[in-house]
Amino acid sequence: MRLLSFKAVILAVIVAIVFILFQYTQQENKSMSTPQNVTLHFDQQGIKDFNTYTGGDVDIQPAGMSFFDLDWTPPDLGSVNIAHENHTLTLDNAFSVLGNSKNNNVSKGIIGISINASLNKAEFVEPKEAYLAYKELLTQINQQGWQQYYAPYASRISKQDNLRSIKQFNEVTDPSYILSYEEWSGLFNSNPDQSLYYxxxxxxxxxxxxxxRTEINEIGQEQYMLRFAFNTAGYTGVNLIEGGSKLEGAALKQAYEDMIKLSLTSRLKKELDLQEQGYTIDESYETPDFWEYMK
Incomplete structure (x- = not known):
């Protein structure tokens, strides 16, 4: 077998380099072409939004899901407006957005949006600056009217045990309560695995x-990362049912009602255990009925 000539080898190397540079350029152009400020909806309007920003680029997976992604390259991070009904939540310092829809139910449009972002624009900031960004985010969330949500199977730990729940489970039970700077610092400084989960x-x-909190640099500045996972109530309700995506009409409604009954039974068992540990349960809380969004 003849060996490749020196010229052929050089040519192959050049082609490989050109190909790599082309892919890199394509990725860079994609990031650069994404507008700094975007507004995203759910349902069919959401599909139109993503198509506007991506030029119709969509990742269609054989498993039945389609994905739409937007990316920004530091230091030019994105600002994402999540709009639904009469509400708009503005999330700054975004690295990436991933929207998803079901291939077999196109009429539902966008059913989920995930966002990865930095708490601050700069990679590292002074501890007080990080805290003030957290405070600003929580203030906006509360002004928009977002409320605590417990899934049908989840324990309804009361607001009065908010700090204890955060320390033990990372779970916030009172989103209306904004931690003081001392509480914020104490939580993250005392536990390297501390998170806040809303x-x-x-x-x-x-x-x-x-x-x-993902890192602290050599001069004590901090880095915090945020993840937002939005889902429609209709998609969430169907997903709570085993095999729910294959059901519709009366069969789906019956399966949903059966799931709620089983979930509430499971919830009560968990809550009894937590009460034995000294937790107080918010028995007045009722999980929203998602059936109207599932039809």
């Missing part, structure tokens, strides 16, 4: 927010 609901949309 589970919120507003007019047919659920959002899980996670706040993590």
């Amino acid at each position: 589970n919120l609901y507003l007019d047919g949309i659920i959002v899980i927010i996670t706040v993590d």
Whole structure:
């Protein structure tokens, strides 16, 4: 077998380098072409929004999901407006957004939006600056009207045990309560694995927010990362049912009602255990009925 000539090898190397540079340029152009400020909706309007910003680029997976992504390259991070009903939540310092829809139910449009972001624009900031950004985010969330959400199977730990729940489970039970600077610092400085986990609901949309301190540099400046996972109540309700995506009409409604009954039974068992540990349960809380969004 003849060996490749020196010229052929050089040519192959050049082609490989050109290909790598092309891919890199394409990725850079994609990031650069994403507007600094975007507004995203759910349902069919959400599909139109993503198509506007991506030029119709969509990742269609054989498993039945389609994904739409937006990316920004530091230091030029994105500002994302999540709009639904008459509400708009503005999230700054975004690195990436991933929207998703079901291939077999196109009429539902965008059913979920995930966002990765930094708490602050700068990579590292002074501890007080990080705290003030947290305070600003929580103030906006409360002004928008987002409320505590417990899934049907989740224990309803009361607001009065908010700090204890955060320390033991990382779970916030009173989103209306903004930690003081001393409480914020004490939590993250005393536990390297500390997170703040919010589970919120507003007019047919659920959002899980996670706040993590990811690094401290050599001069004591801090870095915090945020993750927002939005899902429609309709999609969440169907997902709570085993095989729910294959059901519709009366069968789906019956399965949803059965799931609620089983979940509430499971919830009560968990709550009894927590009460034995000294936790107080918010028995007045009722999980929203998602059936109207699932039809």
